[in-house]
Amino acid sequence: MQGNRIFILGLDGATFDLIDPLIELDQCPNLARLKSKAAWDALESTIPPTTPPAWTTCVTGCNPGKHGIFDFTVSPLEDPAQPLVSSFSSKVPKLWNIFNHFNRRAIVINVPITYPPEPIDGIMISGMMTPGIDSPFTHPGHIRDRLKAICGNYITNVDIPGYDIHVGSEIQRFLDDILESMERRFEAVRHLMQNEEWAMFMVVFIAMDRIQHLFIKYLLPDQKLYRLPYAETIRSRIWSIYRRLDQMIGEIEMSLPDDTFLFILSDHGFGPTSGFFNANEWLRDSGYLAVKGKAYFKRRCFHIAMNLAETSAVKTFVPDLLSSGIRRKIRKTRSTLDSPRKDLADTINWDKTRAFFASIPSQGIYLNTGGARSGNPAVHGTDISNLQSEIANALAALLDPETGQPIADSIRLREQIYSGPAVAFAPHILFTLSNYRYLGRQHLGSALWFTSCRDEPVGFHRSNGIFYALGPGIRAGKINGSKILDFTPTACYAADLPIPDHVDGSVMKNLFTIDFQNKRNPRFFDGQNIGIGHPADSTQYQPDEQNLVRRRLRDLGYLE
Numbered sequence: 001m002q003g004n005r006i007f008i009l010g011l012d013g014a015t016f017d018l019i020d021p022l023i024e025l026d027q028c029p030n031l032a033r034l035k036s037k038a039a040w041d042a043l044e045s046t047i048p049p050t051t052p053p054a055w056t057t058c059v060t061g062c063n064p065g066k067h068g069i070f071d072f073t074v075s076p077l078e079d080p081a082q083p084l085v086s087s088f089s090s091k092v093p094k095l096w097n098i099f100n101h102f103n104r105r106a107i108v109i110n111v112p113i114t115y116p117p118e119p120i121d122g123i124m125i126s127g128m129m130t131p132g133i134d135s136p137f138t139h140p141g142h143i144r145d146r147l148k149a150i151c152g153n154y155i156t157n158v159d160i161p162g163y164d165i166h167v168g169s170e171i172q173r174f175l176d177d178i179l180e181s182m183e184r185r186f187e188a189v190r191h192l193m194q195n196e197e198w199a200m201f202m203v204v205f206i207a208m209d210r211i212q213h214l215f216i217k218y219l220l221p222d223q224k225l226y227r228l229p230y231a232e233t234i235r236s237r238i239w240s241i242y243r244r245l246d247q248m249i250g251e252i253e254m255s256l257p258d259d260t261f262l263f264i265l266s267d268h269g270f271g272p273t274s275g276f277f278n279a280n281e282w283l284r285d286s287g288y289l290a291v292k293g294k295a296y297f298k299r300r301c302f303h304i305a306m307n308l309a310e311t312s313a314v315k316t317f318v319p320d321l322l323s324s325g326i327r328r329k330i331r332k333t334r335s336t337l338d339s340p341r342k343d344l345a346d347t348i349n350w351d352k353t354r355a356f357f358a359s360i361p362s363q364g365i366y367l368n369t370g371g372a373r374s375g376n377p378a379v380h381g382t383d384i385s386n387l388q389s390e391i392a393n394a395l396a397a398l399l400d401p402e403t404g405q406p407i408a409d410s411i412r413l414r415e416q417i418y419s420g421p422a423v424a425f426a427p428h429i430l431f432t433l434s435n436y437r438y439l440g441r442q443h444l445g446s447a448l449w450f451t452s453c454r455d456e457p458v459g460f461h462r463s464n465g466i467f468y469a470l471g472p473g474i475r476a477g478k479i480n481g482s483k484i485l486d487f488t489p490t491a492c493y494a495a496d497l498p499i500p501d502h503v504d505g506s507v508m509k510n511l512f513t514i515d516f517q518n519k520r521n522p523r524f525f526d527g528q529n530i531g532i533g534h535p536a537d538s539t540q541y542q543p544d545e546q547n548l549v550r551r552r553l554r555d556l557g558y559l560e
Contacts, residue, residue, distance in 0.1 A: 003104070003496035004472065005260045008202040009252060010111065011245075012051070013209030014466045015269035016042060018219060027243055030250030034264070039474050039511045041482035042269070043467035047417050047430060048363035049268035050461060051128065052085060054484060055112045055204075058267060059094045061488030061503030065418025065426060067092050069113065071361045072129070075425035077369065080345070082358075084129065084541055084549055087114045091422060092502065093530040095488050096120050096200060101530045102497055104199035107192055110185060111204050112267075123192060127204055130156045131545035150191045155181035158210060165214055171234060175211070179241050182207050186248045193255065199495065205245060211238055212270045216459030223272055225457050253470070261471035261494045265487065269462035275401070275452040277433055278443040279357035279365065280344075286394060288387075290352035291444065299347055299445025347444050354378045355391055355428075357442050364414070364427025364440075365391060388413055388428055395431050400438075401450045407433045419504070436460055469508075473516025482508060493522050500527025 023032040034040075046053045046064060052072050053064040060067050068091040073082040090113075096106035100121045108114060110127035117124035117139035125147070126137045133156055138144045147154040158181050163174040182205060189203050217225040218235050225231055253262055283289035348356060353368050367387055368378040379387055392411045400407040414426040431440065438450065439460055467482045471494065486505035493499065493507045501524045509517060541549065 003199070004494060005199050005257070006201075006471075006491055006495050007252065007256055007260055007262050008200070008491070009249065009262065009264045010055075010202065010204030011208055011264065011266045011466065012112070012204055012206040013212050013268065013270050013461070014266035015271075015462065015464060016466055017269065017271070017462075017464075018208075018212075019466065021221075022239070022242060027239055028246040030246045030253065034249070034253065034468055034470060037476050038262075038264075038468040038470040039476060039479050040466075040468045041479045043265055043465035044483045044485075045268040045461070045463045045465050046484060047412075047463075048361070048432070048461070049436070049463045049465075050361040050363070051112050051209075051267060052361060054267035054465075056090055056094075058265070058484050058487050059096075059111065059202075060090060060092050061485065061500070061505040062092050063418055063420065063485060063504045065414075065423040066420030066502070066504060068420075068422035068425065070422075070426055071359055073359065076344075076358050076366060078425045085113060086129075086541070087116055087118055087126065089113070093500065093527055095491060096122070096124075096202070097530050098488075098492060098497065098500060098527065099200045099495070101527075104495075104497070105197055106200040107196060107198045107202070109189060109192070109203040110206065111202060112206075122198065123196065125188065126156075128157070128206065129549050131541065131548050132156060135545065147188055151184040151187045153180070154184045154188065157181075160210070160214075168230065168233075172237065174214075175234075175237050175241060178207050178210060179244065182241070182245065182248075189252070190255075193252075200491075205248075207241060207245060208266075209270075211241070212459050215457045216270055217272050217457040220272060225455070231457075259472055261469070261474070261491075263470075263487070263491065264466070264468040265484070266465035266467075267484065269464040269466075270459055271436065271462045273439060273456075273458050273460045274434070274437045274454055275439075275450050276443070277398075277407075277438050277440045278446050278449055278451060279440045280348075280442050280444050281446055282398075282449045283355050283357065283365070284444070285449070288353070288355040288391065290349040291347055292349050295347045296444060300447065301445075344442060344444075350378070352378065354387060357440055358427070360439060360441050362427050362430075363432070363436075364430040367428045369428075384428070392429055395429070398433075398449075400434060401452075407438060409433065409435055436462055469511050473512045473520075475511060475513050479508070479510045481510070489522070493520070496520060498523040498525040500530070501525065502527050 019028060019031055022028045046057050052069045056067050056069045057063060064070050069085055069089055073084055076082055096108050099106045106120055106122040108124045110125060112128035114124060115126035115130045116136060117126045119139055123143055124139045125143065130137045137156055158177050164170045165174060185205065193201065215234060215238065217223040218231040219238065220226060256262055280289055284291060344356065344358065350368065355365050355367050357365050367384060369380060369384065395408050395411050396406065398407050399405060408431055410432040412430050414423055414428055414430065417430060418426050433440065465484065483505065486508050489499045489503050489505045490508045490511065499522055507522050
């Protein structure tokens with residue numbers, strides 16, 4: 001086999017903000033050992049640092065304006081129905097396609113946005129957004145039966161709607177199942193590493209992301225929820241899961257031959273969420289968005305009822321068992337809403353709306369320029385740039401509800417962030433509020449611009465992921481300037497493969513010794529003709545699969 005093999009170990013949502021304190025407490029000895037002998041850095045994610053654009057950028061080397069994935073759903077400017085994105089939504093080749101193009105076999109396990117699995121030369125076991133164990137989530141198809149024989153209960157996803165995380169026993173059951181899914185995935189990794197040929201192996205463990213979405217304020221000492229009596233019990237259990245993940249990392253690293261490159265990385269970092277910016281309410285009050293009166297009234301009543309259920313009086317006098325049943329009923333009701341598409345489509349008066357916020361993952365405001373939407377666009381021509389500037393200035397005037405100071409860290413037009421043919425489908429204005437401590441969301445009916453979640457242990461993404469590199473010619477120690485955009489060209493260079501000339505990223509040469517660089521120059525080729533799988537019309541989810549995946553995304557906080 002020509003060139004070096006590469007092993008890519010993804011830790012979804014991993015951040016040095018949590019890993020470094022664990023290393024200091026000797027809770028993660030393998031990550032500590034690797035940090036002492038590997039090149040490492042905080043890895044800059046995409047804007048925004050959300051799963052679909054970040055992992056796609058990681059495995060393509062292209063910015064979202066070129067690969068075309070901004071969200072878990074298709075852009076409302078491309079398709080107003082906003083179907084779920086799939087493995088074939090990317091408009092450019094992925095890393096495994098590049099390896100296959102040069103007759104090098106790939107194994108890909110649990111990488112987000114890989115359902116349905118591509119017919120690659122090798123093995124693909126799809127990850128996040130896989131509907132379930134009965135769906136065709138492996139290529140070749142017989143691998144599904146092999147997984148059952150190897151792992152027993154292989155778990156494609158831990159379905160958060162099945163747990164009431166306000167109940168202690170349910171929290172422990174959730175963490176039990178997270179650990180179980182991680183163990184089964186590791187069994188699959190170990191078996192395929194040992195029994196299959198591969199030039200590229202990539203696996204993503206998603207446990208950290210799931211846990212931190214729900215419980216990160218129990219894990220950070222600067223958060224007041226950290227000091228709650230029951231937080232220690234939950235935290236202790238979570239640390240035991242992270243210790244087990246650290247053991248798995250050590251086993252993988254020790255099993256790799258010396259000529260194999262090991263890359264450990266995350267798609268984004270993590271931090272606590274203080275509250276939400278109800279962007280569509282703000283747009284409505286500011287005159288940019290119009291609603292349908294009856295539909296909006298129903299949404300308003302729903303929010304009043306929800307707020308009443310959260311009052312201290314109700315929590316005091318309603319028994320825990322009854323309140324848990326009510327929460328399950330609400331979750332079931334919400335799961336029938338085909339959000340965010342249906343929530344917006346049923347409530348917004350599109351003919352009179354000039355701007356709208358579509359979903360949490362995109363963290364941006366779209367102008368109603370029509371696009372694929374039927375009817376006359378509310379904004380067109382020269383009005384677009386004027387309206388972009390007007391809304392951007394209004395966002396800059398927003399004040400933090402806690403400090404009274406301006407809350408926006410960054411407000412940028414899409415053309416300032418993205419480049420490529422898919423820029424036309426991106427949000428027109430992207431913003432960051434207090435380093436994502438406040439999240440924009442598409443809520444209509446709350447009548448408030450900001451709502452707090454300070455007393456909930458929840459969190460969301462940050463831009464600072466993690467990156468380790470180990471292998472021949474790697475220069476140990478801290479490096480600087482690492483970007484997720486640069487990973488694919490760097491992986492190609494490490495594997496001694498030519499780099500597609502359409503990528504936006506660059507080789508991270510500061511990873512490698514001068515001697516290695518002198519022996520291996522980056523090579524490029526025309527990558528436009530690389531096969532990237534089946535045509536898009538073969539990728540449709542079934543309606544029940546769409547609803548199931550949307551419900552999971554909603555309970556992670558991505559959709560509402």
